[in-house]
Amino acid sequence: MSTTFQLDTATSRANPTPAPMKRLTVPKIMQRKVDGVTAEPLVMLTAYTARQAQLLDPHCDMLLVGDSLGQVIYGLPSTLAVTLDMMIAHGAAVVRGSYHSVVVVDMPFGSYEGSPQQAFASASRILAETGAAAVKLEGGEAMAETIAFLAARGIPVMAHIGLTPQAVNALGGYMARGRSDAEEAKIIADGKAVADAGAFAVVIEGVVEDIAIAVTNAIAIPTVGIGASAQCDGQVLVTEDMLGMFERVPRFVKKYNDIAAVISATAETYAAEVRSRSFPSADHTYQPK
Numbered sequence: 001m002s003t004t005f006q007l008d009t010a011t012s013r014a015n016p017t018p019a020p021m022k023r024l025t026v027p028k029i030m031q032r033k034v035d036g037v038t039a040e041p042l043v044m045l046t047a048y049t050a051r052q053a054q055l056l057d058p059h060c061d062m063l064l065v066g067d068s069l070g071q072v073i074y075g076l077p078s079t080l081a082v083t084l085d086m087m088i089a090h091g092a093a094v095v096r097g098s099y100h101s102v103v104v105v106d107m108p109f110g111s112y113e114g115s116p117q118q119a120f121a122s123a124s125r126i127l128a129e130t131g132a133a134a135v136k137l138e139g140g141e142a143m144a145e146t147i148a149f150l151a152a153r154g155i156p157v158m159a160h161i162g163l164t165p166q167a168v169n170a171l172g173g174y175m176a177r178g179r180s181d182a183e184e185a186k187i188i189a190d191g192k193a194v195a196d197a198g199a200f201a202v203v204i205e206g207v208v209e210d211i212a213i214a215v216t217n218a219i220a221i222p223t224v225g226i227g228a229s230a231q232c233d234g235q236v237l238v239t240e241d242m243l244g245m246f247e248r249v250p251r252f253v254k255k256y257n258d259i260a261a262v263i264s265a266t267a268e269t270y271a272a273e274v275r276s277r278s279f280p281s282a283d284h285t286y287q288p289k
């Protein structure tokens, strides 16, 4: 299956450079941490579709095909019902729509926790069938053996610690983590464990800021914060949250726009024109010669 062809793009903004195969690489992402305080923070956003990827790609270092698509695209109550096939379909679309950013695809709940071998089977399908460069999985110390197994076999792994949404039933909700000494120690140990295991980067979600800073200072791989700290080595948000597509978003989301209002107002105008028969007009219909 060919997954790397280029799409025509409508705007020059979607085509920032003429060189098609100059995609950032995982080693270049890791180099940002080596460069230390002089390096620019890493910019990551979620993307689920080809056109969304085209628009975001020029502005990002990494695009995350997050399992948040379960809630954002499919209207599911949590990420637990997201399947490997869903992640692969959307991952392939995002790779086709981008050529600058490193594309990272989430491993869905149930596709990797059973054993390192199960994780390898799932991750190798993701890379082979999407063209993405890396996978992300949730978990710290408990996933260290699996991260090492994948990394040793050429699969770059982004870890995800702190508020891990696939563990919502065990955590009891999407509350911030690290408010007790035991939780704080656990999150710091998780960060060290995934770095030692060979993860190339780690998402730190929904933790008390001091802990995000402590992990960032304690490990040699980039930390990507969401509800964490501006001192992380990068940031990620769910694109639809940032765009203002939803009424209710986590506290850590900054709504940079109100796209929900744009969509509602546009649909309202269209509906009014259909009902008044002012659309389609002569410009949008075919007349005889």
Ligand SMILES: Nc1nc(=O)c2c([nH]1)NC[C@@H]1CN(c3ccc(C(=O)N[C@@H](CCC(=O)O)C(=O)O)cc3)CN21
Pocket: 067, 068, 071, 072, 079, 165, 173, 174, 175, 176, 206, 238, 241, 249, 250, 251, 252
């Ligand atoms: N659209 C979207 N954005 C996300 O950031 C996101 C998803 N979906 N789906 C997967 C997980 C779930 N996440 C979530 C979901 C909800 C809260 C939330 O509502 N937090 C509350 C506090 C928790 C509570 O009171 O129960 C908050 O006010 O931040 C946080 C993270 C983060 N991820």
Ligand SMILES: CC(C)C(=O)C(=O)O
Pocket: 046, 064, 065, 066, 067, 068, 069, 106, 160, 203, 205, 226, 236, 237, 238
């Ligand atoms: C919120 C981000 C980090 C994520 O894991 C997702 O989009 O699923």
